[in-house]
Amino acid sequence: MFDDMLGTAMSERGKQLLKDFPALQVLHKHDRKGVNGMIKVAEDCEEYNRRYAEPMALEIDERIGRDHDYFNWDIVKAGCQYRFLSLAIPEGVGGIAGKYIVTNMALAVHELCSTCGGIGLIFGAHTLGVSPLITAGAMAHWDTVLHEIAEEEKKGNPVLMAYAITEPSAGTDVEDPEFLAKGKIGMEARRTKGGYVINGRKCFISNGREAKYLTLTAALDRNRPLETWTTFLIENGMPGYSTPRVERKMGQRASHATELLFEDVFVPDSHVLGYPGDGMVNGILMVMGASRGPVGAIATGIATGAYNHFMAWAKTRRNGHAPIDEERIRMAAADMHAMLCANRNLFINHALVADASFGKVLAHPLVNSTYLTPRAIRTSKPMYKLLNSMAGKAFINTLLGLFISDEEITHILALASMAKFHCADNAMKITSKALELMGADDSEDRRWVEKCFRDAKLCQIYEGTNQLNRLCLYDTEISKELTVEIPRPFRAPLKVEVN
Amino acid sequence: MIQILRTTETEEYRILRGTAADYAARVLAPVAEELDAPTGTPFLESMNKASELGVLRAFVAEESGGGGLDDYAFCVALEEMAVESAGAATALLIHNAALLPAIAASGAPELEAVMGAAFPMSLAYPGQVSLAGGKVSGQVPMAFNAPAASMFTVLARSTEGIAVAMVEPGSEGVEITPNEHQMGLRAARCGSLHLTAVEPLAIIQADNEMVESLERLLHLGFAAISAGIARKAFTTAHAYASERYQGGDIIVHHQALRLMMAEMVSGIEMSRAMIKSACEEGGLAPALACRIEATDRALRSATDGVQVHGGYGYMEDYGMERLMRDASWCQIYPRPNQESLLTLLDLVEG
């Protein structure tokens, strides 16, 4: 029933994907090309897993357990041929993101994490770093930073990004406007001539040490964090910027969580993404609206890996007995299967709804036509200046407001938060149950599931803890107290003290 | 630190609890991270100091130089040690379980060397081992303390039923493969054991009753260790939550976390009550029931303990993630909890 009308048979992976995601099966009837693109992503990830991740994952995890400074670049390089770093980079600047940007991302990390949560996180955190450049409509940097990432990737050189919002004294607080207003913020970006001077620390930043570029949110005035929260583009190598340490993590180890230190780091005005003061929306809520669903996909991928190894164990016959012969093991398998199914539906629902908005913008003729002008003009100084000017940003904000309504983006955030916490909780249930049932077993399968258990726990913590995500779902969808307001153009500029 | 030690323990147990807690804080806490090293055989030197507590030979009579402890006293000591290192407490539990058969066959002169064996002994159980013509052969996939063991207590099948073979690690035909990927309870490093026609140091004839008393001790022990893990999770989480400011308040005031911590307390209370009554009751069923409940609750407490710490809980430096790994391992030995549940019903049915 899944066969192409033209008679070309769909791959096994494709058929399985449509079974796993009923929504895609329906969509395939209406947009074959789009869904075939998703199948391609899943197939690429599967091949990458088989060729690179599977043979290396346990070893990398263990090596970093002993020597946490170790980072395996080969595994990142191997992803270049599949364009994993360009999944959220618009086609116009050389990437592969089209109208299914969020869905493709969710499917990619889901597939990657079914082999290794840590390796999946390297690519997931990278895209998270890319996201504010998209959500803030920072087109001035698409032709520079994003273009560089895409072009270098084609040559096999990975250029990584990271996303830095968490501070030592503010984790949950930076994820919610009401909390941020009351938060005790440590980092400050003080206004100075031609830009800002940043001082302070960020912590737990995935890919922090390896990233060439990062997107950062910070207060311009620590006493008014919400009002002055602003999104910046940071380049590794800016004087005063350093990454003093990487953490010793329980799981998802292939990707480093890093502390970032800013000591009088000068950041020029051109590196402010969107308007100053719009950071909570363009740097956090809109980003989270796109990314929390894929975190649900990460959790689901990890749990799927655990489930697969659990089933392999269950079917292994030892001394004439296979665990699956027992009814209780079959019951447990059914429970896990049902949870995975519910998870997949949750995150794919979010992804498709998100793409109805985000994808619509990226695939819009107006955006695409921009890339009909020669690159030389697009990257010229006057153009860069124009896009970075208040007027340029106002123009982009106007467009954004035309394409996406506040209600839409708020609903997307609600779906994202729901997928995130529910998938993560189920992943913990599945991995811990699998370990309990497998018992004292010295098989390789158990070793994989133990890794999945350690990897899964992180999904309840990052991108806002599961508690925060429940509150967010309540505020956005149930009580409707929180509406994400897309930054409006032509407002009075934010007043901050100049040093 | 807040008080959650409301027990009706008699003086004797209370004193032991205090001494064990003091030992754990003084001796185990500083090396707890070292004991949890991901690979290699843990350096258990510090455990020898536990002899002051009488726990290295807990069930040997005092007049014979042992601790002369009863089940509950031993559980009290294990729980207190597990607060700082569940792995070290496990090493101790296994060591004492491995001594049980020799104690039961007390007086036999060939067992003198066994009774004097250094810490830690290893218990090779459950496995597929047979005894024939005075020699043991077979394999045990997972034996705690194996790589460091001074002696193995091997449960084997023979034509006359169950036998316990005391095997020295250096004997011909003994092959020990350390488990270098152990996730939890690493201070009691596991290994798999392959025995090929090994001549044991001594053979002890055993019966079902002995196997049962061995299992009972393991169940009570892991319940006590789990209670220790849960207490550590609770006290650390509560202390952290009382200082961490987030969401406009110190986080101990947020109901989401209050619920988690309240559940930890109810789990600890339940586990301790069950341990006490299972020790008093005797028999396998109460011990089994208490082990299942206590280990399940401990995993939940540990997982929530990490959650209360947010991102910090996920890092090795805070010791919370270790609790999760250890608690998960408490659920599976000597048999996984769900399998044990079915055994429990079998026992009740008689």
Ligand SMILES: Cc1cc2nc3c(=O)[nH]c(=O)nc-3n(C[C@H](O)[C@H](O)[C@H](O)COP(=O)(O)OP(=O)(O)OC[C@H]3O[C@@H](n4cnc5c(N)ncnc54)[C@H](O)[C@@H]3O)c2cc1C
């Ligand atoms: C491995 C790892 C990778 C990460 N990667 C990144 C990254 O790439 N970029 C980045 O910016 N950040 C990253 N983070 C940070 C992550 O997003 C934060 O850890 C997370 O948001 C929680 O913040 P926190 O750790 O400060 O915990 P806290 O905010 O201190 O929370 C502690 C506990 O209090 C609860 N709590 C807090 N406030 C409330 C409230 N109002 N109501 C109820 N409960 C509350 C929380 O749910 C939690 O249980 C990463 C973290 C980890 C562990």
